[in-house]
Amino acid sequence: MSVLHEPALAWYADHARDLPWRRPESSAWSVLVSELMLQQTPVARVLPVHEAWLERWPEPAALAAEQPGAAVRAWGRLGYPRRALRLHAAAVAIRDRHGGQVPDDHAALLALPGVGEYTAAAVASFAFGRRHVVLDTNVRRVLARLVSGVELPAPSVTRAERELAGGLLPDDPGTAATWAVAVMELGALVCTARSPGCARCPVADRCAWRAAGHPAYDGPPRRAQAWAGTDRQCRGRLMAVVRDSEAAVPEHRLEAVWPEATQRDRALAGLLADGLLVRLPASDSPQGPLYALP
DNA sequence: AATTCGTGGTA
DNA sequence: TTACCAAGAAT
Numbered sequence: 001m002s003v004l005h006e007p008a009l010a011w012y013a014d015h016a017r018d019l020p021w022r023r024p025e026s027s028a029w030s031v032l033v034s035e036l037m038l039q040q041t042p043v044a045r046v047l048p049v050h051e052a053w054l055e056r057w058p059e060p061a062a063l064a065a066e067q068p069g070a071a072v073r074a075w076g077r078l079g080y081p082r083r084a085l086r087l088h089a090a091a092v093a094i095r096d097r098h099g100g101q102v103p104d105d106h107a108a109l110l111a112l113p114g115v116g117e118y119t120a121a122a123v124a125s126f127a128f129g130r131r132h133v134v135l136d137t138n139v140r141r142v143l144a145r146l147v148s149g150v151e152l153p154a155p156s157v158t159r160a161e162r163e164l165a166g167g168l169l170p171d172d173p174g175t176a177a178t179w180a181v182a183v184m185e186l187g188a189l190v191c192t193a194r195s196p197g198c199a200r201c202p203v204a205d206r207c208a209w210r211a212a213g214h215p216a217y218d219g220p221p222r223r224a225q226a227w228a229g230t231d232r233q234c235r236g237r238l239m240a241v242v243r244d245s246e247a248a249v250p251e252h253r254l255e256a257v258w259p260e261a262t263q264r265d266r267a268l269a270g271l272l273a274d275g276l277l278v279r280l281p282a283s284d285s286p287q288g289p290l291y292a293l294p
Numbered sequence: 295a296a297t298t299c300g301t302g303g304t305a
Numbered sequence: 306t307t308a309c310c311a312a313g314a315a316t
Contacts, residue, residue, distance in 0.1 A: 034312080035312065035313095036313095037312090038311085038312040038313090039311095039312070039313045039314070040299090040300085040301095040310095040311060040312085040313060040314095041300090041301080041302095041311060041312085042301095042302085042303075042310085042311045042312095043311085043312080044303085044311095045301080045302075045303090045311090046312090077300080077301060077302085078300080078301075079299085079300030079301040079302085080299055080300050080301085080313090080314090081299090081300075082299070082300095082314090082315090083299095083313090083314085086314085086315095113314095114313090114314070114315090115314085116313060116314045116315080117313090117314090118312075118313060118314090119312085119313075119314085122312065134312090136312045136313080137310090137311075137312070137313085138311095138312065139312090156295080156296090181312095184312065187312095188311095188312080192310095193309080193310060193311085194304080194305070194309080194310075195305085222309090223297095224307095224308065224309075225308090225309080225310085227300090227301095231298085231299090232298080232299060232300060232301095233300085235299080235300080236299095236300050236301075239300085270299095274299090
């Protein structure tokens, strides 16, 4: 074990958070659900939703038996509600193609809706102890600092990063899986984006970025995520109205939360195209068409 | 390859 | 207050 692995693994053994999807008794389904929810969403907001989700749908087949809209409603305000649709579709695929069991190999996981390179590696590694390069935003930042000596990684994953991470991966699958989650945890708790806690870092004495005097980020500027007035804000408002209503919603209630018609119509069309909403026939309502979850 | 896609906490 | 950030995926 190297001068990096030993202190990092020891630190993880002492400081790892007790997260529901990390417990020995937690299922691969619990891990998969957590990974979908954690895509671009902080742990603190995922915790209560994940707990309720596993309580209601303890296995993939239970979710697969529901309408997609049930998943969207239970998703609540986690954001990016297409992930709820994808998780439901993944549950259907697991029921139909994998006998109701979450697949344990990377290729089969990658074929599931909503599962990309990172999530496939994470589930294979964390739920099944397989040896994979798990490259998320935390790992990328830790390796950028520790090894490459820069504050932040490039905007998108590079081949060099993947090779670097692969070169550091322990040979033993079980140790590799622990290493992966340990580096991720280190990035989440110590080597954070805003204020790195070098004083608490188990590998600070080996950190290239620290040795170089913490030089500031010197890469291409990342575009800020615009929000006010965007289609995403509009979509969020529209979805909130339907999600928070038990009954189907008449159009005037959507108009009330976004008066500008052109953008509202565009956002609504997008939500219908994405399958996040359905339009019910106007013949059933004197107020015109109604909108509901699928 | 660059864009799009929610939401809320924090410095 | 504004800007950044959070276990990415799909197109």
